Amino acid sequence: MSDSATSRKEAISTSTPSGQPGVLVAAVRVAKRHHLLVRWSHWLNVPILLGLSLSGISIYWASPIYQHKPDPLTGNFDVAADIGIWICAHVPGLQHYSSPPDWIYNHLSLGPGMLASALRLHWLCAYAFMLNGAVYLAGLVAGGGWRGLLPRRTDVLDAFRMFRYYIGLPLAKLARRAWPHPVFSTKYNALQRAAYFSVPMAGLFSVATGWAIHKPMQFHSLVAIFGGFDTARVWHFWFMWVFMLFVIPHVVLVFADGWDTFRGMIVGWSARVKRSEVHGS
Amino acid sequence: MNKRARDFLREQLLPQFEVDPQMLRRRTRRDVLLFGAGAVAALAGGGSLLPQDTLTRLGLRGKMNPPMKEWLLNRALRIDDDVAEALYSGNRMVPVYTKSQITPIKNNYNGATPDPGYVPGWHLTLDGLASGESVALDIPSLITRFSILEQITRLVCVEGWSAIAWWAGLRFDDLLCAYPPASQAKWVRVESSVNLDASGNPDPYYVSIDLATARHPQTLLATHLSGQPLTVEHGAPLRLLAPVKLGLKNVKAITRLTYVSEEPRDYWAERGYSRYDGI
Numbered sequence: 312m313s314d315s316a317t318s319r320k321e322a323i324s325t326s327t328p329s330g331q332p333g334v335l336v337a338a339v340r341v342a343k344r345h346h347l348l349v350r351w352s353h354w355l356n357v358p359i360l361l362g363l364s365l366s367g368i369s370i371y372w373a374s375p376i377y378q379h380k381p382d383p384l385t386g387n388f389d390v391a392a393d394i395g396i397w398i399c400a401h402v403p404g405l406q407h408y409s410s411p412p413d414w415i416y417n418h419l420s421l422g423p424g425m426l427a428s429a430l431r432l433h434w435l436c437a438y439a440f441m442l443n444g445a446v447y448l449a450g451l452v453a454g455g456g457w458r459g460l461l462p463r464r465t466d467v468l469d470a471f472r473m474f475r476y477y478i479g480l481p482l483a484k485l486a487r488r489a490w491p492h493p494v495f496s497t498k499y500n501a502l503q504r505a506a507y508f509s510v511p512m513a514g515l516f517s518v519a520t521g522w523a524i525h526k527p528m529q530f531h532s533l534v535a536i537f538g539g540f541d542t543a544r545v546w547h548f549w550f551m552w553v554f555m556l557f558v559i560p561h562v563v564l565v566f567a568d569g570w571d572t573f574r575g576m577i578v579g580w581s582a583r584v585k586r587s588e589v590h591g592s
Numbered sequence: 593m594n595k596r597a598r599d600f601l602r603e604q605l606l607p608q609f610e611v612d613p614q615m616l617r618r619r620t621r622r623d624v625l626l627f628g629a630g631a632v633a634a635l636a637g638g639g640s641l642l643p644q645d646t647l648t649r650l651g652l653r654g655k656m657n658p659p660m661k662e663w664l665l666n667r668a669l670r671i672d673d674d675v676a677e678a679l680y681s682g683n684r685m686v687p688v689y690t691k692s693q694i695t696p697i698k699n700n701y702n703g704a705t706p707d708p709g710y711v712p713g714w715h716l717t718l719d720g721l722a723s724g725e726s727v728a729l730d731i732p733s734l735i736t737r738f739s740i741l742e743q744i745t746r747l748v749c750v751e752g753w754s755a756i757a758w759w760a761g762l763r764f765d766d767l768l769c770a771y772p773p774a775s776q777a778k779w780v781r782v783e784s785s786v787n788l789d790a791s792g793n794p795d796p797y798y799v800s801i802d803l804a805t806a807r808h809p810q811t812l813l814a815t816h817l818s819g820q821p822l823t824v825e826h827g828a829p830l831r832l833l834a835p836v837k838l839g840l841k842n843v844k845a846i847t848r849l850t851y852v853s854e855e856p857r858d859y860w861a862e863r864g865y866s867r868y869d870g871i
Contacts, residue, residue, distance in 0.1 A: 374752035427864030435668035
């Protein structure tokens with residue numbers, strides 16, 4: 312997700328590979344950006360988190376966190392059902408939707424009334440998610456990538472510079488003015504680092520709150536840390552939205568940033584070597 | 593922070609090397625093709641794990657039931673049950689609360705609430721005892737023969753809601769001491785013959801409880817809720833209260849306890865839920 316107009320060009324140096332004397336072939340300089348295990352666990356998170364979210368919202372259906380007094384006409388008490396009813400009333404083409412209260416569950420989950428199937432899928436994905444997290448950590452250690460994620464003292468100021476860059480970018484484009492990307496000598500800029508540090512943390516807290524509400528008696532001390540059983544459920548629910556809210560800008564910025572960044576997470580190599588020249592932090 | 597710690601934490605130069613552009617292209621092509629194949633496999637494999645109802649709703653007609661599907665999902669369920677069983681400790685007490693922390697508890701009978709007509713003639717039958725005999729007990733004899741304990745604990749439903757309630761009853765363990773099960777018994781089949789389905793027809797309810805859970809000091813055969821004898825809504829005259837299990841194992845209006853050596857059938861396990869349900 313790194314983006315800089317300054318280092319778009321692949322760094323090319325000329326050398327003479329052995330075996331072809333006299334023929335100049337441009338050799339490409341590449342940097343090892345992501346360890347194999349980091350790449351694997353990164354992509355495996357896509358189906359796993361999708362499975363966890365779909366089944367999670369189906370589990371939510373059985374006892375919604377956000378409820379109100381039952382509606383005297385319909386008996387509905389679920390805020391998610393209210394949202395579905397509102398969507399079907401206001402979005403063109405949905406006026407004749409068969410079951411407006413189920414709209415949210417039909418579109419964001421496995422469906423209403425599927426608690427048993429949802430729990431089975433949730434456990435399968437939850438154990439896969441924990442194993443995948445261990446693979447990710449192993450990759451961070453093996454590739455040394457964990458150091459690039461650590462917060463540092465300059466982060467607040469640098470995050471502000473990045474923030475200003477993103478805010479001003481559309482205006483600068485419209486005005487056809489140059490709007491240079493702030494220069495960093497690190498693998499990630501401060502905003503990326505904040506995101507790539509927070510998301511694994513959100514994963515850790517999702518797992519911890521998950522265990523707290525899954526085994527509230529054996530792990531009652533963990534439940535107490537999260538403010539009790541009902542509060543731990545609320546935390547668990549909102550950690551899911553942390554992932555959802557991260558994924559949107561994450562995907563948008565990868566597209567904006569281009570091929571090298573995307574290839575970096577598949578092949579592991581980046582041809583943008585300039586920004587890999589890290590001289591301490 | 594000293595210098596060694598700083599150096600250890602400092603971000604390091606990414607390893608760099610030079611490659612032939614053709615090699616970079618070949619490697620990229622290979623990995624992107626593998627990635628694409630993986631994405632297709634994940635879509636097909638992950639998609640086929642979705643419940644049949646969901647797939648039907650998505651417009652995918654025909655049965656999508658690869659042989660591995662049920663096996664894999666049930667395996668995850670069993671692993672989770674095994675983890676729960678490994679986490680269980682007979683010495684670990686569940687949190688107890690004060691009367692000011694009590695929250696409303698709803699009648700969550702899956703079907704219709706039974707007609708109270710069964711209560712006067714009610715008795716508890718014990719089978720699978722070491723004596724080889726069948727024993728019938730009524731409420732006055734249970735209350736006079738066993739000490740009644742009070743307990744304010746949380747009942748957690750598989751649906752996600754929970755309630756802190758003030759119970760009173762006899763320890764299941766005390767009943768096990770007074771009427772020892774057969775020596776090879778490892779399980780209790782807890783049964784309510786008065787349970788009804790949604791249309792009000794008889795639908796006997798039965799769950800499996802491992803003897804370790806039955807012997808837990810906080811597992812009660814409850815007779816009272818909020819200082820009053822249990823109402824029909826909450827399982828009059830005797831219900832199981834095992835706070836280390838999900839609410840669905842806390843059988844209301846128990847009519848029979850059978851001690852057995854093999855894991856007995858379980859109402860909700862037969863409907864796709866897990867069997868051990870330890871929390």
